[in-house]
Amino acid sequence: MMVxxxxxxxxKQTWQWLNRVVIGLNLCPFSAKPxxxxxxxxxxxxxxxxxxxxxxxxxxxxxxxxxxxxxxETTLLVLSQGLSDFYDYNAFLGWAxxxxxxxxxxxxxxxxxxxxxxxxSGADADDVENLTNRSPWPILHLIREAxxxxxxxxxxxxxxxxxxxxxxxxxxxxEQKQNLFPWLFNKP
Numbered sequence: 001m002m003v004x005x006x007x008x009x010x011x012k013q014t015w016q017w018l019n020r021v022v023i024g025l026n027l028c029p030f031s032a033k034p035x036x037x038x039x040x041x042x043x044x045x046x047x048x049x050x051x052x053x054x055x056x057x058x059x060x061x062x063x064x065x066x067x068x069x070x071x072x073e074t075t076l077l078v079l080s081q082g083l084s085d086f087y088d089y090n091a092f093l094g095w096a097x098x099x100x101x102x103x104x105x106x107x108x109x110x111x112x113x114x115x116x117x118x119x120x121s122g123a124d125a126d127d128v129e130n131l132t133n134r135s136p137w138p139i140l141h142l143i144r145e146a147x148x149x150x151x152x153x154x155x156x157x158x159x160x161x162x163x164x165x166x167x168x169x170x171x172x173x174x175e176q177k178q179n180l181f182p183w184l185f186n187k188p
Contacts, residue, residue, distance in 0.1 A: 007044045010080050013136040013183070014042055018076070021180050027132055027165050030151040034073035041075040048082045050092055054099055060142055061100075061109055069147050079138040086117035089138050096140065110148070112141040116183055131169040132162075136183045 005013075018040070023032045034040050041063070045056040060075045083089040096111045114135035119125050152158050178185045 005080065007046075007080070010044050010078055010137060011042055014076060014078050014139070017136050021135075025165075025168050025180075027168065029155055029161065030148070037073075039069070039071065039073035041072050042078060043075060044078045044080050046081050047079075050082070050095065053079060053082050053092070054095055057096060057111075057140055057142075058099055058103065061103065061105055064109065064142060064144065069144055073147060074144065075142040077140040077142065079140070083138045084116075086115050086119060089113070089115050107145055110143050110145055112143055114139040114141060128170045128172075129166045131172075131177070131181065132165045134181060134184065 018031070018035060022028050023035060026032075031040075041060075043056070043060060045053060047053045047056055057077060060077050064072060064075060079089075083092055090113075093111065093113055100106055100109060100111070114133050115138045116134055116136060117125070118130050118133040118135075120127070120130060120133070123130055172180070
């Protein structure tokens with residue numbers, strides 16, 4: 001039996017993940033300020049076909065083109081129906097890069113990837129480091145490169161973030177993991 005979720009439930013779960021995991025564990029030192037200032041756009045995409053997801057992704061990049069960073073810093077495009085298989089999702093990222101290139105957005109936007117089954121290249125599926133990119137839903141995070149460059153310029157130890165994040169999630173107790181990542185532990 002397939003469990004369906006409303007858009008409101010998906011939005012709530014995504015905001016909780018952003019606030020409790022990404023910001024709460026400080027996995028991304030640049031995310032708290034735009035979130036606090038309501039400059040993070042969250043859009044739920046119910047498309048299942050890759051072509052339709054690409055259309056939604058392109059629409060969000062046009063949206064960012066039309067809304068300056070002081071109003072909308074970034075977009076989380078949450079995929080409620082499509083690309084639930086991580087390998088399909090990972091392959092789709094190549095199409096997303098082609099979209100960026102084709103539309104002249106290289107150097108303007110980049111896509112960060114989050115997925116419930118995220119697995120870094122060379123890692124085992126159950127390696128704790130994968131938790132840094134595990135989200136309740138497949139997410140395509142659109143980042144403005146100019147904003148990222150500004151943020152990185154003020155953050156002295158940016159190269160240490162991945163290792164600090166691995167240690168942070170590695171130090172979590174089982175109970176903390178269950179609280180922060182309930183979708184990983186409460187699967188039907």
